[in-house]
Amino acid sequence: MISLDIKNNQIAVSVMGQFTLDDYREFEQAVCYGIQFQGTVNVLFDLRDMLSYSLDVAWEE
Incomplete structure (x- = not known):
């Protein structure tokens, strides 16, 4: 599971648990x-x- 925090031109990605193909996409x-x-x-x-x-x-x- 991921959490995306998008502000202007910055993307903060937090990965929790397993990083799956759907998360990557x-x-x-x-x-x-x-x-x-x-x-x-x-x-x-x-x-x-x-x-x-x-x-x-x-x-x-």
């Missing part, structure tokens, strides 16, 4: 939207609560 969509309308995007990842990731996330990247 949600993050990717937010970044693409930010780039389209802001030009550049600053990303901050908080992985303190991440327990694992699914194999399909690693494969997707």
Whole structure:
């Protein structure tokens, strides 16, 4: 599960539990939207609560 906090051209991502492919796609969509309308995007990842990731996330990247 992820939590996205979007303000201006900054996206703060908090990952809790397992980082799944659906989470990755949600993050990717937010970044693409930010780039389209802001030009550049600053990303901050908080992985303190991440327990694992699914194999399909690693494969997707």
